[in-house]
Amino acid sequence: MKKATAVSAGARVLVQVFLLALVVGSLLPLYNVVVASLKSADEFAVNPFLPPRSPISDNFVYAAMAAHLLAYAINSIILVPVGLVLYLAVCITAGYAFGKMRFRLKRPLFLLVLFLTIFPQLLLATQVFRLISLMRLTNTALGVILTWVAYFSPFGTYIMTTYFTDMPYELVEAARLDGASPVRILVSVMTPMAMPMIATIAIIGFQSMWNELPFSLLILQNQASRTLTLGIAMMRGEYGIGVPTLSAALVIAMAVPLVMFFIFQRRITLGATAGAIKG
Amino acid sequence: MRNRGLEQDGIAPYLFLAPLLVLLAAFIFYPVLMNLVASFTEWKGYGAMKWIGLSNYRAMVSDEAFWTSISNTAVLVCYIPVSTVLTVFVAALLREGLRGWQAYRAIFYIPNLLGPVIIGVVFSIYLRDDGSLNLLIKLAGGSTVRFLTSPSVAINSVGMVQVVWVHLGFGLIYFLAAMNGIDQGVYEAALIDGAGFFQTLWRVTVPSIRFAIEFWVVFNFIEVFARMFSYIYTLTRGGPGYGTFTLEYGIFSQGFEKFRVGYSSAWSMVLFLFCAAISVAQIRLMRARSS
Numbered sequence: 001m002k003k004a005t006a007v008s009a010g011a012r013v014l015v016q017v018f019l020l021a022l023v024v025g026s027l028l029p030l031y032n033v034v035v036a037s038l039k040s041a042d043e044f045a046v047n048p049f050l051p052p053r054s055p056i057s058d059n060f061v062y063a064a065m066a067a068h069l070l071a072y073a074i075n076s077i078i079l080v081p082v083g084l085v086l087y088l089a090v091c092i093t094a095g096y097a098f099g100k101m102r103f104r105l106k107r108p109l110f111l112l113v114l115f116l117t118i119f120p121q122l123l124l125a126t127q128v129f130r131l132i133s134l135m136r137l138t139n140t141a142l143g144v145i146l147t148w149v150a151y152f153s154p155f156g157t158y159i160m161t162t163y164f165t166d167m168p169y170e171l172v173e174a175a176r177l178d179g180a181s182p183v184r185i186l187v188s189v190m191t192p193m194a195m196p197m198i199a200t201i202a203i204i205g206f207q208s209m210w211n212e213l214p215f216s217l218l219i220l221q222n223q224a225s226r227t228l229t230l231g232i233a234m235m236r237g238e239y240g241i242g243v244p245t246l247s248a249a250l251v252i253a254m255a256v257p258l259v260m261f262f263i264f265q266r267r268i269t270l271g272a273t274a275g276a277i278k279g
Numbered sequence: 280m281r282n283r284g285l286e287q288d289g290i291a292p293y294l295f296l297a298p299l300l301v302l303l304a305a306f307i308f309y310p311v312l313m314n315l316v317a318s319f320t321e322w323k324g325y326g327a328m329k330w331i332g333l334s335n336y337r338a339m340v341s342d343e344a345f346w347t348s349i350s351n352t353a354v355l356v357c358y359i360p361v362s363t364v365l366t367v368f369v370a371a372l373l374r375e376g377l378r379g380w381q382a383y384r385a386i387f388y389i390p391n392l393l394g395p396v397i398i399g400v401v402f403s404i405y406l407r408d409d410g411s412l413n414l415l416i417k418l419a420g421g422s423t424v425r426f427l428t429s430p431s432v433a434i435n436s437v438g439m440v441q442v443v444w445v446h447l448g449f450g451l452i453y454f455l456a457a458m459n460g461i462d463q464g465v466y467e468a469a470l471i472d473g474a475g476f477f478q479t480l481w482r483v484t485v486p487s488i489r490f491a492i493e494f495w496v497v498f499n500f501i502e503v504f505a506r507m508f509s510y511i512y513t514l515t516r517g518g519p520g521y522g523t524f525t526l527e528y529g530i531f532s533q534g535f536e537k538f539r540v541g542y543s544s545a546w547s548m549v550l551f552l553f554c555a556a557i558s559v560a561q562i563r564l565m566r567a568r569s570s
Contacts, residue, residue, distance in 0.1 A: 012375075012377065015372050015375075015377060016378070018372075019383055026390075026447075027389075028405070029404075030389070032404065032411045048410070049411045090299050090302065093296070094295060094298070097291075097296045098296075102292070103287055103288055103289075109296065113299070114558075114562050114565070115562065116558075118554055118558050119551075119558075120504065120505035120508070120527055120550065120554060121508065122531055123314070123527075123547050123550050123551055124306065124311070125531070126314070126317070126324060126540050126543060126547070127317075128310050129324070129535075130313075130324065131305065131306070146306070147306060150307065151307075153299055157299060182291040182295070186295070207392070207394065210394070211395060211396060213395065213509040213512065214508055217512075218535065229396045229397075232396050232400055232513075233396045233509070233512065235400075236403055236513055247404065253397055254397060257392040257393055257397075261385075261388075261389075261392050268388075269384075269385075269388070
């Protein structure tokens with residue numbers, strides 16, 4: 001990438017040094033966790049920072065089995081995809097309605113959705129908790145999935161709306177002249193064409209649900225139903241869990257998002273800006 | 280969005296919107312409305328609500344924890360300009376097409392992938408009094424910084440980690456995308472005029488990405504007011520004392536630890552007002568942008 005630049009060769013070296021220092025500073029906390037996860041409690045006590053002299057895998061086994069991390073991961077692997085499918089269905093249909101259909105209350109309803117995209121979980125938490133227990137969904141997958149889908153849909157809907165709005169209306173018109181019903185137009189014409197943006201909100205939705213805390217903390221109260229994220233949050237400060245074990249748990253938990261990043265890097269970086277750049 | 284006066288699609292759009300609207304009604308509107316009601320009552324979260332008028336609000340304004348939460352939030356807000364300046368600066372450096380700029384962008388993005396819970400726990404280990412950062416500080420000849428155990432320092436740790444460190448990676452992607460849209464000719468002209476890096480940054484880049492910077496600031500306000508709970512819960516649990524309480528954490532603490540749900544609802548209404556204001560600012564920006 002050749003660009004007009006006001007930075008001289010000497011300054012470039014300086015800039016590289018600055019950026020490398022920033023990278024090292026940024027990665028130190030993560031390095032710290034990775035090396036701690038490979039140490040025995042005894043070694044960690046005398047050597048908390050340098051690489052392990054005799055690396056062990058016991059911490060990982062303990063975190064996965066005795067500390068139930070494997071079970072929590074399985075919970076997440078079941079909950080999140082189910083939530084994601086519902087989330088996509090809600091965002092795509094609503095986004096299409098806002099983006100390409102004509103109805104009287106469109107503007108006010110869309111503004112309302114926009115208005116709701118930023119509300120913090122804690123603002124809703126006490127009443128959502130009450131609602132969930134009234135519906136007898138405490139400690140159930142359905143309870144937390146419904147809450148997630150409801151909470152994360154406004155943002156996904158907003159992104160889908162901007163995408164559908166920009167698609168040519170002639171597509172809808174042509175399909176309608178062929179006698180296609182609104183459902184058919186959405187399913188067979190618009191959804192396939194919106195696949196790039198659907199993939200983007202799928203990743204955003206996945207990350208949101210996978211990392212979600214306060215709702216899962218309040219709704220999933222018995223240990224067996226915890227998600228991976230909730231399990232990690234609860235493990236911190238738990239009696240008898242030392243730094244090496246906790247670190248091993250963190251390394252296990254980091255694996256999923258990092259692997260995702262290596263596979264979907266381009267789409268994730270696109271998704272990061274989808275909400276704001278489109279405007 | 281402009282279809283007024285054209286033929287309407289009848290009932291179909293409402294059916295398409297029904298799943299979203301039903302969920303929003305149940306999980307967002309109803310909770311906000313009930314919060315308002317509950318804020319005038321004494322209520323444990325179960326059983327009967329007892330109407331007590333404005334007592335919760337009176338108790339709140341004389342509650343030290345409430346004002347600490349507000350001032351803590353103000354401290355976090357002060358990290359927004361720090362984060363903005365650093366991020367725009369680094370993005371401008373990467374824009375120069377330095378060797379490895381894509382690798383830098385990817386590495387700085389890692390914290391955003393890991394999510395608040397992992398980040399919070401990672402730093403709860405890293406920033407301990409006997410943790411690695413303090414070890415390094417001591418090796419460099421400094422004395423222990425009580426990052427998480429001193430109330431006045433802890434909120435700054437939250438600000439540095441969550442507002443500055445975590446957002447750097449997201450901001451780089453965001454600002455680099457915005458800078459990509461700037462006409463290269465403007466930079467060439469600046470270069471011919473003999474403008475240096477900082478002059479170009481200030482005179483060309485910053486004005487050209489003004490909208491992006493405004494969005495970024497609003498985004499950061501959202502993060503500070505509405506997305507801090509998971510970090511604080513995992514990093515400090517609100518402590519030491521009320522050291523890292525924010526409105527969100529106070530609602531959690533009052534509602535779910537002390538079971539004073541009526542009282543926590545009064546806090547919620549304050550948070551609601553802040554968030555409503557930020558939301559309106561964001562919608563206005565979007566409007567200004569698209570017109």
